[in-house]
Amino acid sequence: MVEHLIRRTAYALFIVWASVSCVFFLMYAVGDPASATLGERASAEQLASFRAQHGLDRPVLSQYLTYIGVQPCHVRAGYCGLLQGHLGDSLRLDATIASVFVERIPRTALLGAMATTVEVFVGVGLGLWAGATRRRWVDSSLLTFAYLGISIPTFVAGLIALDQLAFRLGLFPVGGYGETPLEHIKHALLPSLVLGLLGSATYLRLVRSETRDLLADEFSRMLRSLGVSQRRLTLRYLPRLAVLPVITLLGLQLPALVGGAVITETIFGWPGLGRLAVEAVYNLDAPLVLAIVLVASVAVQAGNLLADIALQLLDPRVLRS
Amino acid sequence: MLADLFRAAAGFWRFRIALALTLCVGLFAIIGPFIAQHDPIAQFTEVLIDDKGRLAGPFEVSGFWLGADAVGRDEFSRLVHGGKVSLIVAVVASSIAVSLGLLVGMLAGYLSGPVDSFLMRLVDFVLSLPFLLVAIALNRVINRPDMLTVAVLLGLLSWTSLARVVRTKTLQVRRCGYVIAARALGYGPWHIMWRHILPNVSAPALVLGTTTLGNMILMEAAMSFLGLGVRPPVPSWGSMLREAQDLMIHAPHLVLFPGLLVGMAVFAFNLMGEALRDVLDVRSH
Numbered sequence: 001m002v003e004h005l006i007r008r009t010a011y012a013l014f015i016v017w018a019s020v021s022c023v024f025f026l027m028y029a030v031g032d033p034a035s036a037t038l039g040e041r042a043s044a045e046q047l048a049s050f051r052a053q054h055g056l057d058r059p060v061l062s063q064y065l066t067y068i069g070v071q072p073c074h075v076r077a078g079y080c081g082l083l084q085g086h087l088g089d090s091l092r093l094d095a096t097i098a099s100v101f102v103e104r105i106p107r108t109a110l111l112g113a114m115a116t117t118v119e120v121f122v123g124v125g126l127g128l129w130a131g132a133t134r135r136r137w138v139d140s141s142l143l144t145f146a147y148l149g150i151s152i153p154t155f156v157a158g159l160i161a162l163d164q165l166a167f168r169l170g171l172f173p174v175g176g177y178g179e180t181p182l183e184h185i186k187h188a189l190l191p192s193l194v195l196g197l198l199g200s201a202t203y204l205r206l207v208r209s210e211t212r213d214l215l216a217d218e219f220s221r222m223l224r225s226l227g228v229s230q231r232r233l234t235l236r237y238l239p240r241l242a243v244l245p246v247i248t249l250l251g252l253q254l255p256a257l258v259g260g261a262v263i264t265e266t267i268f269g270w271p272g273l274g275r276l277a278v279e280a281v282y283n284l285d286a287p288l289v290l291a292i293v294l295v296a297s298v299a300v301q302a303g304n305l306l307a308d309i310a311l312q313l314l315d316p317r318v319l320r321s
Numbered sequence: 322m323l324a325d326l327f328r329a330a331a332g333f334w335r336f337r338i339a340l341a342l343t344l345c346v347g348l349f350a351i352i353g354p355f356i357a358q359h360d361p362i363a364q365f366t367e368v369l370i371d372d373k374g375r376l377a378g379p380f381e382v383s384g385f386w387l388g389a390d391a392v393g394r395d396e397f398s399r400l401v402h403g404g405k406v407s408l409i410v411a412v413v414a415s416s417i418a419v420s421l422g423l424l425v426g427m428l429a430g431y432l433s434g435p436v437d438s439f440l441m442r443l444v445d446f447v448l449s450l451p452f453l454l455v456a457i458a459l460n461r462v463i464n465r466p467d468m469l470t471v472a473v474l475l476g477l478l479s480w481t482s483l484a485r486v487v488r489t490k491t492l493q494v495r496r497c498g499y500v501i502a503a504r505a506l507g508y509g510p511w512h513i514m515w516r517h518i519l520p521n522v523s524a525p526a527l528v529l530g531t532t533t534l535g536n537m538i539l540m541e542a543a544m545s546f547l548g549l550g551v552r553p554p555v556p557s558w559g560s561m562l563r564e565a566q567d568l569m570i571h572a573p574h575l576v577l578f579p580g581l582l583v584g585m586a587v588f589a590f591n592l593m594g595e596a597l598r599d600v601l602d603v604r605s606h
Binding site for chain 2: 160
């Protein structure tokens with residue numbers, strides 16, 4: 001178990017390193033951050049001094065090595081020393097990336113956590129219902145709901161919900177983030193409901209087929225023959241087993257959540273990491289883009305790792321194999 | 322072989338519904354551009370926008386069936402041409418994704434050893450890249466991309482899940498007697514992969530490829546919605562949603578039309594994938 005975990009962690013670190021390096025060279029190829037930051041009208045001297053100040057005038061390999069932190073760093077601003085724990089400064093925002101993240105990450109995390117909660121509870125609940133029910137119409141209407149959830153894009157459902165529920169009926173605040181913690185949650189309610197209901201479709205289908213399989217399994221037949229009612233079986237015994245694949249899926253869904261944040265935050269005007277990412281790429285703010293990729297990729301790998309561990313703890317069968 | 326498949330599939334009601342829906346979407350995007358009477362890019366301000374700046378709604382001006390879009394272009398023409406763009410992007414991207422997935426999956430599964438571990442590491446790596454972020458960044462490299470660039474980009478980022486499925490299937494097939502026999506007869510790996518393994522992995526490839534079509538429509542719409550897809554003023558369903566977004570309150574139908582079409586197209590391809598899964602009896606996980 002411990003050896004397995006060490007190997008998995010090393011592999012996860014390798015993937016993070018590969019993603020960050022790939023994006024580093026990609027950003028270098030994308031264009032000149034100096035002219036993107038200072039604008040078209042900047043003079044040659046201004047550009048040159050900006051590059052010198054941020055260490056952008058050196059060869060790309062040397063920039064990369066200082067960014068990773070293998071080579072010592074001589075410039076004050078810009079990017080250097082990842083291994084020493086420095087994320088660097090944003091080229092445009094005139095702030096350290098760490099300070100920007102302290103503000104932005106909790107917002108994206110709040111929205112993600114609320115959406116995932118809705119997703120899992122609705123998905124698992126309806127999935128158990130669809131899998132256990134003997135009424136065909138219940139099953140097929142739940143499946144239709146699942147198909148719709150998979151097919152309707154977030155930005156269509158989001159726009160319509162925003163127009164109808166927030167603007168016309170006034171049930172929710174229209175976009176934005178609010179001032180107090182309570183307001184944050186209120187503002188996050190509509191986006192997380194839209195995301196959660198659409199996202200629950202994947203879980204619904206998974207749990208439904210898992211429940212079907214489990215009900216056909218010997219273990220269910222034995223419990224039934226011991227006098228456990230069908231109702232008690234589905235409510236008490238099946239959930240614990242049926243959620244096992246959900247945990248793996250949760251880990252796998254993290255990239256989608258991180259990627260989806262870009263769209264969600266754009267529609268609902270939520271000032272989190274996703275919108276920051278779009279702005280950063282537009283402005284060619286390379287250190288900021290890299291830092292966001294790093295955070296996203298660490299989150300994804302950590303999610304997979306946690307799902308792996310949780311699965312081992314919950315399902316003794318995995319340990320044995 | 323396709324005819325057999327079709328005959329076998331026609332018995333499944335799910336396949337029939339999926340086929341009908343797919344045909345609807347396909348015909349809309351393929352025949353629509355011939356029916357539409359107006360240039361999707363031209364503005365008809367005098368006809369479609371009145372003195373007070375109000376946009377003509379659906380069925381208000383003859384010849385302009387669905388009225389004006391946000392800046393006085395013909396909404397219907399833009400919808401059908403946008404559909405054409407979305408479908409072309411989806412088909413090209415899915416073809417790339419399926420070919421790459423098949424190639425990588427079969428190579429990894431059949432050759433195994435270091436090739437396998439390298440390719441699977443590559444899969445993990447591509448899978449861990451934040452899809453939209455990379456798409457955005459690549460979009461800046463290729464300043465103002467056209468349809469094909471977007472398609473290639475999407476294809477290059479979405480072959481991974483198919484590669485995994487194909488690899489697993491290949492690992493099962495390579496132990497079969499006929500593969501061992503072919504190897505004993507001295508056939509090379511390319512011949513064996515082409516003649517003996519490909520027919521075995523084509524069913525999951527067909528199923529996943531169909532679902533990928535739907536996903537690609539979704540991704541293209543998402544990219545265009547963010548202003549990163551096909552270059553305006555070329556219409557696409559995503560960019561139409563983007564343009565209609567600010568007019569949501571006054572003209573909700575401008576969001577509804579492209580929104581419904583994206584949803585319907587994705588739904589049709591997803592259902593088609595599921596139906597093919599039933600027909601071909603492919604196990605889901």
